[in-house]
Amino acid sequence: MALRSNARAIARGAAGLGLALALAAGTALFTGTAAHAQTVTTGSVDFTGDPGDYISLGQPHSYSTAAQDQLNVTASEDHRSLNVSVWGAHGNWWYLDFKAPENSTLAVGTYTGATRAPFSGPAEPGLDITGDGRGCNTLTGSFTVTNAVFGPHGYVQAFDASYEQHCEGMAPALRGEIHIANPPAPAELGLGVGVAVTGTAGTLDGKATVQGTVTCNKAVPVSVSGQVTQVAHKTLIRGTYSTSVNCTPGAPVAWTAQADPTGTTPFQKGDVAVVANAGAVDPDYQVTVSDTKTVTVSLRKG
DSSP: OOOOOOOOOOOOOOOOOOOOSSOBOOOOEEOOOOOOOEEOSEEEEEEEEOTTOTTTTTOOEEEEGGGTOEEEEEEOTTSSEEEEEEEOTTSOEEEEEEEOOTTOOOOSEEEEEEEETTSOOTTSOEEEEEETTBOOSSEEEEEEEEEEEEOGGGOEEEEEEEEEEEETTOSOOEEEEEEEEOOOOOOOOOEEEEEOSEEEEOTTTOOEEEEEEEEESSOEEEEEEEEEEEEETTEEEEEEEEEEEEEOTTSOEEEEEEEEESSSSOOOSEEEEEEEEEEEEOTTTOOEEEEEEEEEEEEEEO
């Protein structure tokens, strides 16, 4: 019997931001979808097996945070799958995988006809208990979820389940329970960017100086970047800018940046379209949050 590797696939999305010469409202977007492993605050994994069960070797196994064993949990963004790793204080290691059928989430109920996760069919639940160098090539089983509470981005607040697994279609079974309890999910990062409606066109260097503010509900470093576009005397003038600020909750934090014209024509006194993109990583969920604004700004000579 071969032990498979416990690789996790993570999908990340990206949001596109467009340029418009008219005023446009900005909306905060979550541009990352990755769930990351949580260290379980309070939890336990217990299982035993019948004589002849290859995984348990017919012996009881018990791990808990109270016994200084480390449990980590990861759930998918859609709450369809949940994975637990156990690192025993005495060197034992185990992985537990639970998966609901396609187009469903792990919820209270009994899942029968489970096959080996993550290779179970679309209509089948998935299950896999493996570790200490032993794993099933194929398996059948079932599990019953008695409590499942999730938060954003695969955050696991609570998960309680019992399970039964048979390797290679054999009669001996592994049976056990898992209990996980974490604090309530933290709030998601809220991020906003604003652009002041006035700026300056440099008399000597031709650069456009623009400014604004960022707001947040968590202390995070924020990157602000964008583009300044102007049409003056039938000439298109364009330049990009970038800066960063440390945002703290409670009050807007100011940012200022300069856009260098890409051509030989300097920015002129008059109206320009300013696109401002703000981005930061949520420290609790490790996803990127962004906000964008497109604002008409009046440049004065400076």
